[in-house]
Amino acid sequence: MTYTAVAVPALSKHMEAEMFDKKEDNSTSTTDVFRPAKGSAKVVIGHGVQITGEIKKSDEVQIDGEADVTMKTDNLVVGVTGNCKGDIETHNADVWGEFDGDIKASGTLTIQEQGKVSGKIEYQNLQIKLGGQISGDIKLSDKIQPIKKDIKPTEDNVSMQEAMKKDEKK
Numbered sequence: 001m002t003y004t005a006v007a008v009p010a011l012s013k014h015m016e017a018e019m020f021d022k023k024e025d026n027s028t029s030t031t032d033v034f035r036p037a038k039g040s041a042k043v044v045i046g047h048g049v050q051i052t053g054e055i056k057k058s059d060e061v062q063i064d065g066e067a068d069v070t071m072k073t074d075n076l077v078v079g080v081t082g083n084c085k086g087d088i089e090t091h092n093a094d095v096w097g098e099f100d101g102d103i104k105a106s107g108t109l110t111i112q113e114q115g116k117v118s119g120k121i122e123y124q125n126l127q128i129k130l131g132g133q134i135s136g137d138i139k140l141s142d143k144i145q146p147i148k149k150d151i152k153p154t155e156d157n158v159s160m161q162e163a164m165k166k167d168e169k170k
Contacts, residue, residue, distance in 0.1 A: 043073075047081045063097075080114060095132075106141065 041059045045051055049065035057072055064079035069086040076090045082097035091107040093099075095115035103109070103117070108125040111117050111132035120137045128134060 045082075047079075078115070104141070 041057065043055060043058050043061045045061075045063045045065045045067050047064040050067075051065070052068045053070075055061060055069060055071035055073065059073070060075040060077070061071060061073045062077045062079060063082040063084045065081070066083045067086065069084070069088075071086065072089045074091045076084075076088060076093040078084045078093075078095045078097045078099055080096045084097070084099045084101070086101045088099075088101065088103045090103070090105055092110075093103060093105045093108075094110045094112065095117050096112045097114070098116045100118045102120040103122070105123045105125075108127060109117070109121070109123040110127040111129065111134055113129045113131040115129070116133045118133075118135045120139075121134065122139045122141050124141045126134075126140075
């Protein structure tokens with residue numbers, strides 16, 4: 001008969017209290033390692049997971065499985081095993097796997113060495129690593145607002161040419 005040793009992670013105080021009917025000592029507050037920090041809204045779609053749906057707001061979305069989604073997020077990471085389809089609005093996107101669909105990146109769209117991005121692509125900054133692929137309707141985002149033309153000329157508000165003409169007359 002042979003036995004195999006298995007490493008077991010240390011139990012949190014809360015888990016230990018439940019298992020051994022101990023009362024918890026709440027005098028010191030420690031962060032539970034199984035919980036994300038307060039205020040973070042991170043979504044992870046793991047390898048082997050298939051999902052279809054909508055993510056209305058998230059700080060960060062990481063896709064290592066298959067996702068057909070509509071989402072708004074601050075940061076999108078499509079992992080090497082990730083395959084993402086859909087309509088995405090994000091500040092930054094980092095694509096290691098495959099993306100197909102509409103994507104608007106108001107910050108930086110980065111396509112890594114094995115990354116493939118196709119579809120309707122709008123970006124503010126673009127970085128493509130050697131080997132990365134991009135195809136489709138590709139557009140640089142128009143972030144710069146046009147100068148308003150409805151300004152009425154006044155004494156304080158004249159064109160440079162008009163100001164120079166006035167100086168020549170003096």
